[in-house]
Amino acid sequence: MNSPVSWASTKPDLKATAAPLLDATTADSTILASLFPYVITAAPLLSHPDQPVYRAYIAQSQVVITRVRVEETETGAQIVLETANSELATSSRQIVGNALIVDIQNAVLALPEGGEFQQTNPTEGITSVAVTTSDEGVRVEMIGIEAPPTAEVSATAESLTLDIVAGLAEESDEGVLQLVVTGERDEGYNPSGASTATRTDTPLRDIPQSIQVIPRQVIEDQGITRIGDALRNVSGVTRQRDRSNASDRFTIRGFDQSSILRNGFRTGSTLGGTLATAPNTVEQIEVLKGPASVLYGQVEPGGVVNFVTEQPSRAPFYDLAFTAGSFGYLEPSLDFSGPLTADERLTYRLNASYQNSDSFRDFVESDRIVVAPTLRYEFSDVTSLTLEYVHLDSSQTYDEGLPIDPISFDLPRDRFLSEPDDSYESTTNSFYLTLDHRFNENIRLRSGFGAELSEIDETGFRLLFNGFNPETGENGRQYVEREFSADNLAWQTDLISEFNTGSVEHQLLAGFELARTDGAESRADFFDPENEPLAINVFDPQYGTPIPSLESRNSVGSFDETGRTLGFYLQNQVALLPNLKLLVGGRYDFARTESEFDLTFSGQPFVGSDEFESEAFSPRVGLVYQPIGPISIYASYSRSFIPNSATTFDGDVIEPERGTQYEVGVRGEFGDVSVNLAAYDITKTNIIRTDPENLGFSIPIGEVTSRGIELDVAGEISDSWNIIGSLFFNDAFISEGDDNNPEDDTLINAPDSGASLWMTYEIQTGDLQGLGVGAGLFYVGDREAQIPNNVVLPSYVRGDASIFYNRDNWQAQLNFQNLFNTDYFESTQNTGLIFPGGPFTLVGRVSIRF
Incomplete structure (x- = not known):
């Protein structure tokens, strides 16, 4: 009884x-x-x-x-x-x-x-x-x-x-279903809210724009060791690789998206991408599709990715984990949290890890250190101050991938075309200070300051763009020796107020963002495309090419850039009726970019400075109608902008790139499973290219268009059975172009279709309680490797699986990645490179919580 x-x-x-x-x-x-x-x-x-x-x-x-x-x-x-x-x-x-x-x-x-x-x-x-x-x-x-x-x-x-x-x-009654608790309790595969879309705590069902959330549980279940791999669970998103494989970069609805958010703060700069976020610091990933300039300023119209980090808890716990896998992968990590004072007003969170690994690519290896402490002090029940620090230190081999040429499809995927001693080293120190105060139940102030300080050193041999010679089998190379630094500073303040006008409910957001980015680059490169003294044979690579002397370098100098932004935004979420919600908002941005350069190319000096100013208003209007409880039907209109730092031969500053999206969708919540279906049309204008008749100047060439349909499913079918999946069709193309950017050409890294399905099942009762399995398939369609379109990366299907066992306060897990050893290409880069995907990989993890 x-x-x-x-x-x-x-x-x-x-x-x-x-x-x-x-x-x-x-x-x-x-x-x-x-x-x-x-x-x-x-x-x-x-x-x-x-x-x-x-x-x-x-x-x-x-x-x-x-x-x-x-x-x-x-x-x-x-x-x-x-x-x-x-x-x-x-x-x-x-x-x-x-x-x-x-x-x-x-x-x-x-x-x-x-x-x-x-x-x-x-x-x-x-x-x-x-x-x-x-x-x-x-x-x-x-x-x-x-x-x-x-x-x-x-x-x-x-x-x-x-x-x-x-x-x-x-x-206890016999035969009654038992609940299994392993680690922190969360919302599993189906989080009900996300702040990225509105900067307020709004249920997903009330947002008139497509937004998907990848919760912590999915990251853990799939054995994610690189956070970018988690985005394969979201429709319309594909990961992009670069030479270092050390940064986060994605294609969303056909558009290159390198501006990544961390708790709403922008990371990276125009000169160097941000370091990849460590998976062990992330609570969930929020992907907002479509233009987001209404809240975040200068972003591409495809969408934004926001990494929401883990925060301190008053409930003390101590997690220790060790991960090991194929190609010498080793990663010990810890996650501690709890109060530091008897009154529990001062709490902390500490994430730390060390990663060391070789690669399926010849000569490639990497090391990464992550230390991420967070402190929160609660002055009262309504006022808190949070200080977060993240240190990322990464060192890896500089890896060029393979040239964009059909011959690369026949090369082994471990083929390495740089030099074994080439290196890419980067360090990022990030600081975030956030004050949160509730004046009462209806008015809240949130103000935060963020600083991200990055340094990158790269040294190595790069493949020349379109440098493959089919007669000799050689691909030309250049030697690069560069140092980058990027400092991002931002101050954001939001005032959120809830009130009624008669029977109509309002949630009003008013805020501003003041940001500054300082980037600096120095270089000492060497290239000679005619004689190709640094070329390498792609069929029979021979290593040990001497590094060109400093005196022989023919591309030397420095480039400095400073960007300043001031943006004001206002948003009103209006419940016209219990089942009819209106979202209306806008942001006005003032942007200023200053640059100085002192460069020498093949003996010819280029010295000077530029200064550009632009401003833009980015609106968003959306409506949600809920005919019955679990169903939301929505429609929205939104715009984006990115300043163009370029002038025409006549001296006119080219207007900012503008994106415009129309989106309609249906979102359903059926028990613990959510489904989102969306259709969209995006147009981006004022795209520039170099003026062929007047070097040093630019011209606007036209526009690109992206249209598509997306379906996302996530949730818990039962206490034992979890699911997350996606399906999309996308047509991203040049709608107005020129000879070098032909009309109707498809944008690079923009697959015409894609799909994913991942499920886990865990036994809840009996002697095998806590034992579970997971399995998934990930499909990516054909992608163009460059513009003009002449090389296509073929579609592929990759299978993954896992087996895990949860018992009391410990867990053991084994993940099988690329289970069928599919030979595929992960992505391309607009500098003339393509990157093969990894073979069958085994990753094991053991963790214990006290």
């Missing part, structure tokens, strides 16, 4: 705690208080009465939980939910397996650290306590080891307390 639960709470005095109701008299309030002593949900649903008074009452009777504490007692543990002078009332309870679940239907979570609360092993006999957001309000879930716990509940004006005691084995 399940033990009874003692309920010591009383019904709340709603008349005393509720705010004055809009469009309601005092008599109305009294009647409603007697009719609805318990609030069913915090958000109006279509099944509710549709009267404005009722909706206003529901919205204003929510109690905000500002803090959660778990303390050990003599008999078990005590869970304390603190509020801001408002009383909570438990509304229902249920027992599922070894879990006691208590629902609080008049509450919402607003914890200083954000997100939800989890703590493992709070006391003997109880494996975990979780306080999370549910469809009805707030849910408290307590899981026992042998049986469900019992709980006695008491309430005061400022808190609700649950005194829990571990259950005994004989109290």
